[in-house]
Amino acid sequence: MEMMILLIVLGMGTVLVVGVGDRLRLPWPALMVFLGAAVALIPGLEVIEIDPDLILPLFLPPLLFATAQRTSWTMFRSRWRTILFLAVGLVGATVAVVTATALWLIPGITLSAAIALGAMVAPPDPVAVEAVSGSVSLPRRILQVLQSEGLFNDAAALVVFQFAVAATMEGSRVDFGQLLLSFVVSAVLAVVVGLVLSLGLRVLLRFTQNSVARSMAHLVLPFAVYLVAEHVNASGVIAVVVAALEMRQHDDAEQVEERLMQNATWEVLEMLITGVAFGLIGLELRITLMGTDANIVQAIVGGLVISAVMLVTRFAWLFAGTYLIDPRAQRGRSFADYLKGTVVMTWGGMRGLATLALALSLPYTTDDGSPFPARTSILMVVVAVLATTLLAAGLTFPALVNRLGLTGAKEHAQEARIAARARRASLSALKHAPDVPEEVREELRKRMHQLEGRLAGEDEEGQRTGAIKQLQQYRGAFRQMQALSLKAARAEVLRARSERGVDPAAADQVLHRLDLQTALLDQPTGMLPLVRERPENWPQPGAAGGGAGAAREQD
Structure with a gap:
């Protein structure tokens, strides 16, 4: 006792x-x-x-x-x-x-x-x-x-x-x-x-x-x-x-x-x-x-x-x-x-x-x-x-x-380099995703770069509402494309982790942020409204899909 x-x-x-x-x-x-x-x-x-x-x-x-x-x-x-x-x-x-x-x-x-x-x-x-x-x-x-x-x-x-x-x-x-x-x-x-x-x-x-x-x-x-x-x-x-x-x-x-x-x-x-x-x-x-x-x-x-x-x-x-x-x-x-x-x-x-x-x-x-x-x-x-x-x-x-002035500033630069690799892998996965309408691809490229600021209240209310309405049309496509791009980004970070000259801890930091982003994507409700419709020529669940620039905020 x-x-x-x-x-x-x-x-x-x-x-x-x-x-x-x-x-x-x-x-x-x-x-x-x-x-x-x-x-x-x-x-x-x-x-x-x-x-x-x-x-x-x-x-x-x-x-x-x-x-x-x-x-x-x-x-x-x-x-x-x-x-x-x-x-x-x-x-x-x-x-x-x-x-x-x-x-x-x-x-x-x-x-x-x-x-x-x-x-x-x-x-x-x-x-x-x-x-x-x-x-x-x-x-x-x-x-x-x-x-x-x-x-x-x-x-x-x-x-x-x-x-x-x-x-x-x-x-x-x-x-x-x-x-x-x-x-x-x-x-x-x-x-x-x-x-x-x-x-x-x-x-x-x-x-x-x-x-x-x-x-x-x-x-x-x-x-x-x-x-x-x-x-x-x-x-x-x-x-x-x-x-x-x-x-x-x-x-x-x-x-x-x-x-x-x-x-x-x-x-x-x-x-x-x-x-x-x-x-x-x-x-x-x-x-x-x-x-x-x-x-x-x-x-x-x-x-x-x-x-x-x-x-x-x-x-x-x-x-x-x-x-x-x-x-x-x-x-x-x-x-x-x-x-x-x-x-x-x-x-x-x-x-x-x-x-x-x-x-x-x-x-x-x-x-x-x-x-x-x-x-x-x-x-x-x-x-x-x-x-x-x-x-x-x-x-x-x-x-x-x-006192000696030793800092870990260079390690943050390495995280940025790994995050950049993850973003390139993510965009490459989007580029080669099968059966993706070009208008969906282009719209998502543009919206993924604007989404964070718009939904964070940096724009006018009307602009934010308009962005949401436009994205609702392609919600199913967006989620599947983002899943594919996040998967490609995670795989790239794991490859980088095993390479000579790469700090495993820096790779783990980027991987953890990607995992959190993936977990957020898997939630039944997220920062974007769900839609019931899926574009006609979009692949069925389980096929390749994802979203552009998923690793952008990691860079």
């Missing part, structure tokens, strides 16, 4: 904190950490122990799935160097420097335990980055790098962590050759699991056209993929990302109602899970601090030193490596812009859910019954790292981006 009450409090608290964050222009996930810590101070509230084995399976799959759906296979193919460089290379570099620093700072820690600590704090949290960046107009180029890194680095960190903990439990050394082999095998198996289960779901969905049932299947998929992957010793993180990318790759232009329903459902679910997860982070941080008997000041100072070392390492790695792995992307950019981007990506490497879950999963004792080396000090270091990279960085991230 206490857990149920806690979840309700955190869920309702999310509603309040989102409003506060909007008013104060602060990232609400960071504020949720403070709320969680405050909840832990409520008198009479029992200390609720959360099973660490449930944290990642409950929170990580849906949040990873939602984030990955905003990307594409094409983007990952074009950024494979960046992914390897950051998700694997930077994780390894961070583990190395944290291990060395921990051996120097933390009394009684062993090499394998220090490696485990490095693996805990190495991976930035894609959920934190996505949530915090929503409060600022961050350039998509930078956000895509942070997302690409965050979607895969958990996999590398988890493998390192598991090997390090196993070596600590057994009192043996970490076999780095076996570790590398295990990571490769785990990644390959994860790709297979993600592809197979996503294919299986697509086959299953052929048996139903019910939008609610199909949307429910998409909600269940990330949990199923994660659990199956973990069961076969594959990376659940990579498997979920692959499944999400594969499902979006096979998106159908006709599934308008389903897509709108899923978008709304995922937005609500993301906010709820993110709020509860970050609230639990604050709760666990407070409980950890209250329940330790270690020298808190000494441990936190050590954690702050490790946090500083991590930031320096991340900045140096990004500054030296970003140009090397993708020199073409840096052409035409000034050194100042390059430096600003590196600073933002360094400060945007926020730790979160995975770091907390791994820290809480540390065993209390080893196989021989002795205490896990420096366990309490490790937890204190994790608290300091989360406070530095999540709270301090999260709360100051919007101010930093604004």
Whole structure:
């Protein structure tokens, strides 16, 4: 019962904190950490122990799935160097420097335990980055790098962590050759699991056209993929990302109602899970601090030193490596812009859910019954790292981006280009529509360009009434032609989404507006009166038809 009450409090608290964050222009996930810590101070509230084995399976799959759906296979193919460089290379570099620093700072820690600590704090949290960046107009180029890194680095960190903990439990050394082999095998198996289960779901969905049932299947998929992957010793993180990318790759232009329903459902679910997860982070941080008997000041100072070392390492790695792995992307950019981007990506490497879950999963004792080396000090270091990279960085991230003058103006230009492609496809579909009277075609071309202003009250009442009367004559033709042109526009946007150099998020924005326009067209009553007559030579329902310029307002 206490857990149920806690979840309700955190869920309702999310509603309040989102409003506060909007008013104060602060990232609400960071504020949720403070709320969680405050909840832990409520008198009479029992200390609720959360099973660490449930944290990642409950929170990580849906949040990873939602984030990955905003990307594409094409983007990952074009950024494979960046992914390897950051998700694997930077994780390894961070583990190395944290291990060395921990051996120097933390009394009684062993090499394998220090490696485990490095693996805990190495991976930035894609959920934190996505949530915090929503409060600022961050350039998509930078956000895509942070997302690409965050979607895969958990996999590398988890493998390192598991090997390090196993070596600590057994009192043996970490076999780095076996570790590398295990990571490769785990990644390959994860790709297979993600592809197979996503294919299986697509086959299953052929048996139903019910939008609610199909949307429910998409909600269940990330949990199923994660659990199956973990069961076969594959990376659940990579498997979920692959499944999400594969499902979006096979998106159908006709599934308008389903897509709108899923978008709304995922937005609500993301906010709820993110709020509860970050609230639990604050709760666990407070409980950890209250329940330790270690020298808190000494441990936190050590954690702050490790946090500083991590930031320096991340900045140096990004500054030296970003140009090397993708020199073409840096052409035409000034050194100042390059430096600003590196600073933002360094400060945007926020730790979160995975770091907390791994820290809480540390065993209390080893196989021989002795205490896990420096366990309490490790937890204190994790608290300091989360406070530095999540709270301090999260709360100051919007101010930093604004101070550096980084904006997402170019992304709006890309949306306009995609919308222009959609309009051209729409007009092309109208041009080649069969059996359309030329006078209908010409009248609709003219009226589609004038309709918005006339019906919005920009013209005189008499002109508006005259426009409606003229359009009534061809109402049936107009609706069918508009349906055809909207379908062509949606298909063009989906094609553009899979092309190299196109931002999937920009394409999704245009597609969403087209879906809304289609849903409005499908309503029994709309902004134009219905008519009973259909022109004699107009094709029957189900044949090709549509309306000109349907995507005009998207441009």
